[in-house]
Amino acid sequence: xxxxxxxxxxxxxxxxxxxxxxxxxxxxxxxxxxxxxxxxxxxxxxxxxxxxxxxxxxxxxxxxxxxxxxxxxxxxxxxxxxxxxxxxxxxxxxxxxxxxxxxxxxxxxxxxxxxxxxxxxxxxxxxxxxxxxxxxxxxxxxxxxxxxxxxxxxxxxxxxxxxxxxxxxxxxxxxxxxxxxxxxxxxxxxxxxxxxxxxxxxxxxxxxxxxxxxxxxxxxxxxxxxxxxxxxxxxxxxxxxxxxxxxxxxxxxxxxxxxxxxxxxxxxxxxxxxxxxxxxxxxxxxxxxxxxxxxxxxxxxxxxxxxxxxxxxxxxxxxxxxxxxxxxxxxxxxxxxxxxxxxxxxxxxxxxxxxxxxxxxxxxxxxxxxxxxxxxxxxxxxxxxxxxxxxxxxxxxxxxxxxxxxxxxxxxxxxxxxxxxxxxxxxxxxxxxxxxxxxxxxxxxxxxxxxxxxxxxxxxxxxxxxxxxxxxxxxxxxxxxxxxxxxxxxxxxxxxxxxxxxxxxxxxxxxxxxxxxxxxxxxxxxxxxxxxxxxxxx
Amino acid sequence: xxxxxxxxxxxxxxxxxxxxxxxxxxxxxxxxxxxxxxxxxxxxxxxxxxxxxxxxxxxxxxxxxxxxxxxxxxxxxxxxxxxxxxxxxxxxxxxxxxxxxxxxxxxxxxxxxxxxxxxxxxxxxxxxxxxxxxxxxxxxxxxxxxxxxxxxxxxxxxxxxxxxxxxxxxxxx
Numbered sequence: 001x002x003x004x005x006x007x008x009x010x011x012x013x014x015x016x017x018x019x020x021x022x023x024x025x026x027x028x029x030x031x032x033x034x035x036x037x038x039x040x041x042x043x044x045x046x047x048x049x050x051x052x053x054x055x056x057x058x059x060x061x062x063x064x065x066x067x068x069x070x071x072x073x074x075x076x077x078x079x080x081x082x083x084x085x086x087x088x089x090x091x092x093x094x095x096x097x098x099x100x101x102x103x104x105x106x107x108x109x110x111x112x113x114x115x116x117x118x119x120x121x122x123x124x125x126x127x128x129x130x131x132x133x134x135x136x137x138x139x140x141x142x143x144x145x146x147x148x149x150x151x152x153x154x155x156x157x158x159x160x161x162x163x164x165x166x167x168x169x170x171x172x173x174x175x176x177x178x179x180x181x182x183x184x185x186x187x188x189x190x191x192x193x194x195x196x197x198x199x200x201x202x203x204x205x206x207x208x209x210x211x212x213x214x215x216x217x218x219x220x221x222x223x224x225x226x227x228x229x230x231x232x233x234x235x236x237x238x239x240x241x242x243x244x245x246x247x248x249x250x251x252x253x254x255x256x257x258x259x260x261x262x263x264x265x266x267x268x269x270x271x272x273x274x275x276x277x278x279x280x281x282x283x284x285x286x287x288x289x290x291x292x293x294x295x296x297x298x299x300x301x302x303x304x305x306x307x308x309x310x311x312x313x314x315x316x317x318x319x320x321x322x323x324x325x326x327x328x329x330x331x332x333x334x335x336x337x338x339x340x341x342x343x344x345x346x347x348x349x350x351x352x353x354x355x356x357x358x359x360x361x362x363x364x365x366x367x368x369x370x371x372x373x374x375x376x377x378x379x380x381x382x383x384x385x386x387x388x389x390x391x392x393x394x395x396x397x398x399x400x401x402x403x404x405x406x407x408x409x410x411x412x413x414x415x416x417x418x419x420x421x422x423x424x425x426x427x428x429x430x431x432x433x434x435x436x437x438x439x440x441x442x443x444x445x446x447x448x449x450x451x452x453x454x455x456x457x458x459x460x461x462x463x464x465x466x467x468x469x470x471x472x473x474x475x476x477x478x479x480x481x482x483x484x485x486x487x488x489x490x491x492x493x494x495x496x497x498x499x500x501x502x503x504x505x506x507x508x509x510x511x512x513x514x515x516x517x518x519x520x521x522x523x524x525x526x527x528x529x530x531x532x533x534x535x536x537x538x
Numbered sequence: 539x540x541x542x543x544x545x546x547x548x549x550x551x552x553x554x555x556x557x558x559x560x561x562x563x564x565x566x567x568x569x570x571x572x573x574x575x576x577x578x579x580x581x582x583x584x585x586x587x588x589x590x591x592x593x594x595x596x597x598x599x600x601x602x603x604x605x606x607x608x609x610x611x612x613x614x615x616x617x618x619x620x621x622x623x624x625x626x627x628x629x630x631x632x633x634x635x636x637x638x639x640x641x642x643x644x645x646x647x648x649x650x651x652x653x654x655x656x657x658x659x660x661x662x663x664x665x666x667x668x669x670x671x672x673x674x675x676x677x678x679x680x681x682x683x684x685x686x687x688x689x690x691x692x693x694x695x696x697x698x699x700x701x702x703x704x705x706x707x708x709x710x711x
Binding site: 050052053055056093119121124125128131132135136139224227230231247248249251252254255308309310311369370371372373374386387388389390391392402403404405406 | 544547548550551554557558560561562564565580581582583584593608609610640641642643644645646648649661663664665666667668670671676
């Protein structure tokens, strides 16, 4: 029992509401026909036998699809309540951070994966299930719809015609001549005419019905593109901080490429330097308040020979480039974008070794804050040893000096100062605006003599082989959307039954447009313009 | 007809399930995609505090306990003494420790090493090259490498002395 035979002789799949061929209702239906999917049998509604069918039918439901979308939307909204993981300080563990900051809510936020929503397994599962729902919903509807539109006959069942929203019935006088006239006009309007025993089916814009499905194909391609980002080598998204003067490996290139930062430039709009026309605008925000340019002048190198991490690389210069915002350095499908910067990071710090009493200096040492020396010899028996170095100094919970990171944000030193009259040396703890002499009063001190700074630039490293797939998916998505939105599928049936002319018309959208068009076609013919039966009833 | 429909549906569902499974598996259940358990450990050369070159590939035939650390990282500080004492037990059984500092100043590292009297080689990854190769995120991170140079396990987070012992036992040749 998988088929239903209509009185017109056509055999329909079970679950069909309106006969695919003649349109006769096969079930109890309301006065006006619901023409969605042409009354065809959505396959989900019919077979429900195996577990595979049950899973299939679950996803075939539009209701399920909409719920999946709603749940995803709600989850996304919740994900904006507290900051995402990438925005919390990188030095703290997220497990502790969320609980400390937001209490038990924060704890659950973290535990459930809301802190890194797009990477949490259940969020990805939701997106994937939407994808599954999309595929199955579409397949289950497009195939029967195609069958129904392909099998439709010119001559329809009377019930089908009179239950269309636009319908009229009149006495047939001089039918043949009038019909020729109408067919002529319909053809001019772009309708394709099929004729059968003096009955007419005029149809145009059927391809508009495929719009939603084309759109869904685009979406699926888009999702596949997004999925391919997880395939190794398809997608690289890394960050690098590079100081002026540094040569560093570019992360994500597997040790193949190196970058040198020659200079980082930050410019603002200044009153004196800009043209007359810009003066009022600069006045409004204040001179020097608006950024004009962020730029890193770099040199790109390629490593020659085998890659052994950590080994001093042999480098071949490839090119120099000025990276600016939206003007990335591109090479070998990699792109380096300007994303962030830090001005005036400490580079060197200088100190005089001085006698506290007389203020006499016995020499100056300059300390490289990235790689300080162990010992600085000043000659004549004066020297300074560096016992400890804390680039980012603070006192930890035990009261000991410690460092927060390896970045010289707040350098502190433990010096041992030697002089001819202090051969065993004196120990001094020196930080910015702070000196501690842990072992009693010293004769000498390290007095601050100056600093040198440099800028640090942050770059994003991108390599994306999925972009074109996303582009193709997006384009198909738009084509489907336009196809479904800007064209209407319009049909007009004209049929003579006994001595009456029946005219019915249907469109999948824009009834107003169809009525306007039909007025133009029927106004000077003996046929009666079909009446909107939906209006009549209300 | 019925048969055909069943197989068609099964195949479509199976393809979609495979795609979803792969995506979620590769993204969530594999730590940091660039390097995984089962891969062979990327070779590297770094210089230790005494100026000796340490190359990973020279350690074939031994188990290597590769630890990434920084002096500011409290959990690293906590587990260093454990690693040190277990190293003294397991070095006679063919397990070596290489502690890679994440590019701090030599003075800072030396102070730390002296304070805890670490006896295993401590190298400094001055240019982040080794960190990139091993895709190091938060510290500490430990890689267990067996005698064939394969990564047996990747541990992020603090270890107790018991853990350290257990891990060294695993890579004993």
